[in-house]
Amino acid sequence: MAAPKKIIIIGTQGAGKTTVADRVGKELKLPVFYMDRVIFTSEWKKKPERESIKELLDICDGEKWILDSIKRNKTLDFYSKADL
Numbered sequence: 001m002a003a004p005k006k007i008i009i010i011g012t013q014g015a016g017k018t019t020v021a022d023r024v025g026k027e028l029k030l031p032v033f034y035m036d037r038v039i040f041t042s043e044w045k046k047k048p049e050r051e052s053i054k055e056l057l058d059i060c061d062g063e064k065w066i067l068d069s070i071k072r073n074k075t076l077d078f079y080s081k082a083d084l
Contacts (some may be wrong), residue, residue: 003028004083005064017068025066033059035069 007024011017018034025032038055040046047055059065060081067082 005030006060006081006083007066008078008082009066009068010070011068013070017070021066021068028066030064030066032066032068033064035067 005028007010007030009017009021009024012084021032024030038059039052054079059067059083067078
């Protein structure tokens with residue numbers, strides 16, 4: 001079985017998603033994206049929803065990625081784009 005190229009890591013805040021995503025990304029040589037950076041600016045202000053959805057679609061349309069996420073986005077079913 002080939003290694004997955006599109007992975008979503010789900011868990012509650014503080015569960016270690018980022019740590020796991022970083023380790024798996026390094027091991028499998030996959031880029032890691034963080035949902036916090038998709039949804040919020042560097043000042044922790046919420047981005048416009050349209051901007052976040054476009055960014056998430058761009059990530060999911062890529063050939064390989066790891067995404068750490070807290071919950072399913074009600075607007076977009078990006079989970080179906082993952083291998084694992």
